[in-house]
Amino acid sequence: MGEPSNMHLSVISRLTLAVTGVLVAAVLAVGSLTLLEQQRALHQAQADKAATLVQVMAKVTPHNILTLNLPELNRITKMLVMTDDEVLYAVILNGEGIPLVQSFKATAPSVTGKPHHLIAKSKPLASIETLKQNGGIVQVTAPVIEDNKYVGSAVMGISTIKIRHVLLKQVMIIGTILFVITGLCIALLHVLSRQFLLPVQKLITAADRISTGDLNVELTGTERADELGVLSRAIANMVERMRKLIAGLESQLRFTETLLGTIPLAVFYKDTAGRYLGCNEEFTMITGVTKADITGKTVFELWPSELAEIYQQQDRYLMSNPGIQTYEFKVSNYKGELRDVLYHKNAFLDDKGHVAGIIGAFLDITEQKQAVATLAEREREFHSLAENIPNNIARYDRNGRTLYINPSLEKTIGIKLEEVIGKTPREYGQNCTFDECIETLEKVVATGASNKVEISFPDEKGNVIHHLIDFVPERDQEGEMTGILAIGSDITDLRRSSRELLKEQKRRSEMAHELSMAEERERHAIATELHDRIGQDLALAKIRLGVLAKGAVNDKAVTLLNGIREILDGAIRYVRTLTRRITPPILESGSLEMVLKWLCRQMEEDYSLQVVFQDDGRTKNVSREFRVVLYNAVRELLVNVAKHSAANSARILAESENRCLTIKIEDDGIGCDPGYIDTCLNGEGRGLGLFNVQRRITQLGGGLRIESSPGNGCRISIMMPLTECKDVLKE
Numbered sequence: 027m028g029e030p031s032n033m034h035l036s037v038i039s040r041l042t043l044a045v046t047g048v049l050v051a052a053v054l055a056v057g058s059l060t061l062l063e064q065q066r067a068l069h070q071a072q073a074d075k076a077a078t079l080v081q082v083m084a085k086v087t088p089h090n091i092l093t094l095n096l097p098e099l100n101r102i103t104k105m106l107v108m109t110d111d112e113v114l115y116a117v118i119l120n121g122e123g124i125p126l127v128q129s130f131k132a133t134a135p136s137v138t139g140k141p142h143h144l145i146a147k148s149k150p151l152a153s154i155e156t157l158k159q160n161g162g163i164v165q166v167t168a169p170v171i172e173d174n175k176y177v178g179s180a181v182m183g184i185s186t187i188k189i190r191h192v193l194l195k196q197v198m199i200i201g202t203i204l205f206v207i208t209g210l211c212i213a214l215l216h217v218l219s220r221q222f223l224l225p226v227q228k229l230i231t232a233a234d235r236i237s238t239g240d241l242n243v244e245l246t247g248t249e250r251a252d253e254l255g256v257l258s259r260a261i262a263n264m265v266e267r268m269r270k271l272i273a274g275l276e277s278q279l280r281f282t283e284t285l286l287g288t289i290p291l292a293v294f295y296k297d298t299a300g301r302y303l304g305c306n307e308e309f310t311m312i313t314g315v316t317k318a319d320i321t322g323k324t325v326f327e328l329w330p331s332e333l334a335e336i337y338q339q340q341d342r343y344l345m346s347n348p349g350i351q352t353y354e355f356k357v358s359n360y361k362g363e364l365r366d367v368l369y370h371k372n373a374f375l376d377d378k379g380h381v382a383g384i385i386g387a388f389l390d391i392t393e394q395k396q397a398v399a400t401l402a403e404r405e406r407e408f409h410s411l412a413e414n415i416p417n418n419i420a421r422y423d424r425n426g427r428t429l430y431i432n433p434s435l436e437k438t439i440g441i442k443l444e445e446v447i448g449k450t451p452r453e454y455g456q457n458c459t460f461d462e463c464i465e466t467l468e469k470v471v472a473t474g475a476s477n478k479v480e481i482s483f484p485d486e487k488g489n490v491i492h493h494l495i496d497f498v499p500e501r502d503q504e505g506e507m508t509g510i511l512a513i514g515s516d517i518t519d520l521r522r523s524s525r526e527l528l529k530e531q532k533r534r535s536e537m538a539h540e541l542s543m544a545e546e547r548e549r550h551a552i553a554t555e556l557h558d559r560i561g562q563d564l565a566l567a568k569i570r571l572g573v574l575a576k577g578a579v580n581d582k583a584v585t586l587l588n589g590i591r592e593i594l595d596g597a598i599r600y601v602r603t604l605t606r607r608i609t610p611p612i613l614e615s616g617s618l619e620m621v622l623k624w625l626c627r628q629m630e631e632d633y634s635l636q637v638v639f640q641d642d643g644r645t646k647n648v649s650r651e652f653r654v655v656l657y658n659a660v661r662e663l664l665v666n667v668a669k670h671s672a673a674n675s676a677r678i679l680a681e682s683e684n685r686c687l688t689i690k691i692e693d694d695g696i697g698c699d700p701g702y703i704d705t706c707l708n709g710e711g712r713g714l715g716l717f718n719v720q721r722r723i724t725q726l727g728g729g730l731r732i733e734s735s736p737g738n739g740c741r742i743s744i745m746m747p748l749t750e751c752k753d754v755l756k757e
Contacts, residue, residue, distance in 0.1 A: 045215075049207075049211045050204075050207075050208055050211060053203075053204050053207045053208065053211075054204060057200040057201075057203070057204050060196075060200060081168050083102060083103070083106060083116065083118070083168070083180040083182065088170050088171065088172035088177050088178075090102075091118065091120060091121075091126065091170055091172075091177050091178045096126060096127055099118050099126055099127040100127045100129065102116075102118075103116035103117070103118060103127050103128065103129035104116075104129040106129070106182070107129040107130065107131055108129075111188070112184045112185050112188055113131070113182060113183070113184055113185075114130065114131045114163060114183045114184065114185045115128060115129060115130045115131065115182070115183045116128065116129050116180070116181070116182050116183075117180070117181040117182075117183075118170075118178060118179075118180055118181075119178050119179045119180075119181060120177070120178045121176055121177050121178050123179070126178070131185075163183045163184065163185060163186065164183070164184045164185075164186055165181060165182070165183045165184075166181070166182050166184070167179055167180065167181045167182075168180045225246060225247045225250075225254055225258070226254070228245075228246055228247070229245070229247070229254075229257065229258060229261065232244075232245055232261065233261065236261075236265060236268075241265055241268055241269050241272070243265065245258050245261055245262045245265070246258065248262050286306035286307075287306055287307045287308075289306075289308070290308060290389075291306075291308060291387040291388070291389055292305070292306065292308045292309035292311075292312050292313070292367075292387060292388050292389075292390075293305060293306040293308070293309060293385070293386070293387045294306075294309055294320070294385075294386055294387075295374075295383060295384065295385040295386070296341065296383050296384045296386075297382070297383045298345060298381060298382065298383055299324075300324050300325065300338060300341055301322050301323060301324055302320040302321055302322065302323055302324075302328075303321065303383065304317050304320070304321055305317050305320055311360075312357065312359055312360070312365070312390060313357065313358070313359060313360060314359065314360025314361075315328060315360075324338075325337040325338055325341075326338075329357075329358060330358060333355075333356065333357070333358065336355060340353065340369075340371070341371075341384055344371055344372070344373055344384055345373055345381050345384065348372070348373035348375070348381055349372065349373075350370065350371075350372050351369070351370070351371045351372065352368070352369065352370050352371075353368075353369050354366065354367070354368050354369070354391070355367060355369060357388065365390050365392045366390070366391050366392045366395050367388040367389060367390055367391060367392075368388060368389045368391050369386060369387075369388045370386065370387050370388070370389075371384055371385070371386035371387075372384070372385060372386075373385075409430075412430075412432040413432050413433055415432075415434070416434055416516070417432075417434060417513055417514060417515050417516075418431075418432065418434050418435035418438050418493070418495075418512075418513070418514030418515075419431070419432040419434070419435060419511070419512070419513055419514070420432075420435055420511075420512040420514075421500075421509060421510070421511055421512070422467065422471075422509055422510040422512070423508075423509050423510075424471070424507050424508060424509055424510075425450075425471065426450045426451070426467055426468060426471045426510070427448055427449060427450055428446045428447055428448065428449055428450070428451070429447065429509065430443065430447075431443050431446060435514070438514075439454070441454060441455075451463060451464045451467060452464055460481045460483070462479045462481050463479060463481065463495060463512075465479075466478070466479040466495070466497055467497055467510065467512070470497045470499060470510055471510065474499050474507045475499070476496070476497060476498050476499060477497050478494060478495060478496045478497065479494075479495050479497075480492065480493065480494050480495075480517070481493050481495065489518075490518075491516065491518050492516070492517045492518045492520075492521045493514050493515065493516055493517065494514070494515050494517045495512055495513070495514040495515075496512070496513050496514075496515075497510055497511075497512050498510070498511045498512075498513070499511075610624065610657070612624050613650070613653055613654060613657060614650075617646070618646050618648050618652075618653050618656065618680070619639075619641050619646065619680060621653055621656075621657050622639055622657075622660065622678055622680060622689075623639050625637075625657065625660060625661055625664070626638070626639045626678065629664050629665075629668065629676075633665070633668035633669075635664065635667065635668040635673065635675070635676060636674070636675045636676070637664065637675070637676045637677070637678060638675070638676070638677045638678070639677075639678045639680075640677065640678065640679045640680070641679075641680045642679075642680065642681045642682065644681070644682040644683075645682070646680065646682050646687055646748070647748060648687065648746070648748065651726075652726065652746060655722050655723065655726055656689065656744065656746065658719075658722070659719045659722060659723060659744060660678065660689065660691065660744070662715050662718070662719050663691055663719065663742055664676065664691065665715075666715060666716070667691070667693045667695060667740070670695075670698075671693050671695025671696060671697070671698075671739070671740060672695050672696050673693040673694050673695030673696075673739070674694060675693070675694055676691065676692065676693040676694075677690075677691070677692045677693075678690070678691055679692075682748070685747065685748050686745060686746070686747055686748065687745070687746045687747070687748055688743060688744065688745050688746075689743070689744040689746075690741065690742065690743050690744075691740075691741075691742040691743075691744075692739065692740070692741050692742075693739050693740055694739050695739050695740060696736065696737060696739075697734045697735050697736050697737055697738045697739050697740055698734050698735075698736065698740065699734075699735075699736060700733075700734060700735065703716070703732050703734060707720055707730075707732070716732075723744060723746065726746065726747075727746070727747050728744065728745055728746040728747065729744075729745045730742070730743070730744055730745075731743045731745070
């Protein structure tokens with residue numbers, strides 16, 4: 027980084043010096059040109075002046091030259107020399123070039139008597155020649171003409187000292203100006219260096235660092251209001267955008283790496299030479315080759331030659347014909363096993379639109395192909411089974427359109443598979459379908475739930491045929507419904523057997539009910555006999571023993587008679603209790619709720635079991651026979667609780683809903699094994715109590731459910747239809 031910065035600094039320095047030199051040179055050039063122009067102007071003015079004076083002198087002297095009027099010529103020359111500060115001498119020559127008169131500044135010319143010679147005694151001509159050679163004199167000559175005839179010449183010498191003084195003064199002025207301007211240029215250079223060149227150098231250094239990828243630079247001058255500030259802010263904004271762009275690219279790179287590591291596809295990418303550039307984790311999991319192992323290598327360095335040859339051919343074709351390439355092939359996994367895969371590849375391009383490499387992905391479809399093969403085999407098995415069983419079978423897609431019907435169904439509806447495939451049953455025709463089947467199928471399509479329907483129709487002989495059709499949704503692995511399978515079974519014989527069985531069950535139920543009622547009548551008769559006869563006889567015997575005791579002759583007889591009376595009292599109480607147990611009087615006159623409340627009090631008196639009765643307050647109209655069966659069932663169940671559950675309390679809940687009566691019995695006892703309960707209900711237990719309770723309830727169209735587990739008590743539910751709706755529970 028140092029070398030480029032020094033180079034830029036040198037360029038700036040040279041540029042600064044060059045600018046400064048150009049400025050100074052320009053100032054010097056302007057000054058020199060000014061001096062030269064001034065000198066030229068002064069010399070031109072002096073020459074013009076000298077020419078004018080010589081012309082004047084040449085005009086006034088022709089006659090005097092011809093007449094050799096030397097005094098007059100001397101006066102003229104002297105006057106010119108004395109009246110003008112710059113005129114150093116004036117000389118008048120004859121036609122032969124011989125000086126006639128000459129006058130010098132601050133001297134009086136001396137005139138000889140000779141007509142052809144004029145010699146200056148104090149200013150020899152040699153001194154004049156020296157002055158002329160040193161540039162101190164500017165000499166001008168003008169011819170003297172008389173009547174267009176050359177008669178002589180006038181010569182005048184003008185001093186350049188004044189011009190030199192003026193030029194020297196101007197040089198000093200211009201030099202001072204140049205010095206001041208040079209100082210101003212140096213000061214300006216210093217200001218430019220501090221205010222512009224140094225910030226520019228810093229910007230160049232920052233730009234150099236930015237060009238190398240270092241964005242952690244601090245830019246100065248962003249607060250300036252001039253163009254440099256605009257440039258600094260522009261570079262700062264560019265750096266900030268580059269930072270955001272790099273952060274976005276890094277985020278995108280992380281997202282891409284995460285995406286490649288997450289998708290369940292093996293992904294790889296290569297350059298145009300077929301060398302791998304990288305891969306994702308799924309590729310490594312399948313092949314066992316890591317990104318470090320694969321980078322920079324070709325297919326021939328990694329895979330078996332017979333596979334590598336195909337890979338290379340496919341890659342070359344893709345680079346020559348960019349686009350999506352899909353094909354099935356095989357790869358060798360980390361175990362060396364060949365797996366079936368589905369390739370998806372495409373070429374990626376550089377910024378110029380040229381192919382830069384290949385990116386590809388493959389999906390292991392070995393299990394899918396095996397599943398497809400298995401499915402095809404099962405499909406063949408299904409068709410083999412469907413075409414050889416007497417049941418009617420049809421398959422529909424998820425929209426209810428026919429995919430298949432077996433020969434049996436073809437025979438039933440009188441139409442071929444080719445005529446109905448792709449159609450819904452509504453499109454078969456009125457003579458081929460039943461409205462109940464169509465509605466049930468449409469319901470399954472709409473709800474996705476299994477359903478069934480029973481239809482009846484006459485056969486060729488006029489006999490009524492019954493068919494039960496089950497519509498079952500077919501689902502994929504995700505549970506989505508893919509189709510519907512319909513299986514129709516001829517249940518004519520089953521329906522006939524069911525009717526006969528129902529008749530037999532009804533006959534047996536009526537017999538069992540009659541037996542139960544006969545048993546109840548017998549119990550009532552026994553209770554009546556116990557109460558009306560045996561009870562009365564025992565009471566009469568007790569009265570007579572009391573009379574006999576009053577007439578006893580000794581204490582021993584009294585004691586014996588009193589003992590017999592106590593025995594009779596116990597017998598009387600037992601007869602009364604037995605009478606209540608066999609047929610409580612409240613059964614004849616009380617409601618079901620009153621009977622159950624009375625039973626709760628009796629359980630506490632007889633077994634010390636506290637039983638709480640709860641009622642939902644709804645009317646429960648049940649017949650006397652229902653009250654008797656329910657009373658005996660509940661009493662049997664509570665006695666079992668008192669004897670076997672070790673419970674401290676129990677609860678009876680009576681509920682009426684949907685024209686059905688439910689009585690729930692719960693206790694806080696030790697519970698029992700559910701398997702033992704099933705054994706007792708099947709009549710295989712040690713006792714028949716639960717079996718008899720269940721039998722009596724089911725004979726009246728009810729049901730019994732018992733839930734229990736060790737340590738969790740027992741919950742018993744008796745469900746009975748109310749007298750006006752016996753069929754509700756059966757349904």
